[in-house]
Every structure is written in C-alpha cells, then in structure tokens.
Amino acid sequence: MKTYNNKPATSKLVARFDNELKSLLMNDLNAFLNKNPFLKSKRQAMVQSTLSVA
Secondary structure (H helix, E strand, O other): OOOOOOOOHHHHHHHHHHHHHHHHHHHHHHHHHHHHHHHHHHHHHHEEEEEHHO
C-alpha cells in the first residue's frame, strides 16, 4: 500500500513564495511612494514624457 504524501509540490511552494514576496515588495513600494510624494510626481512626469515622445 502506498503512503499518502501530504507535502505540496516544490513548484507550488516556489510560486507561493514568489507571490508573497511580490505582494510584500509592492506594499513596501506603495508605502514608500506615499511617504515621498516628490518621487511619485517625478516618476509620473517621466512616464508622461516617454509617452509623449512615442
């Protein structure tokens, strides 16, 4: 009789870790940009200038 393996696959663990890490980084980035509004406006200006060139 086979024993049941209750451990998730390695790829699922890596995908979950990747999603959790991305979520943490995005939350940190949003918090940083909220604390530094100058950087956020500068970033938006850079995006607008690249769009107007295209």
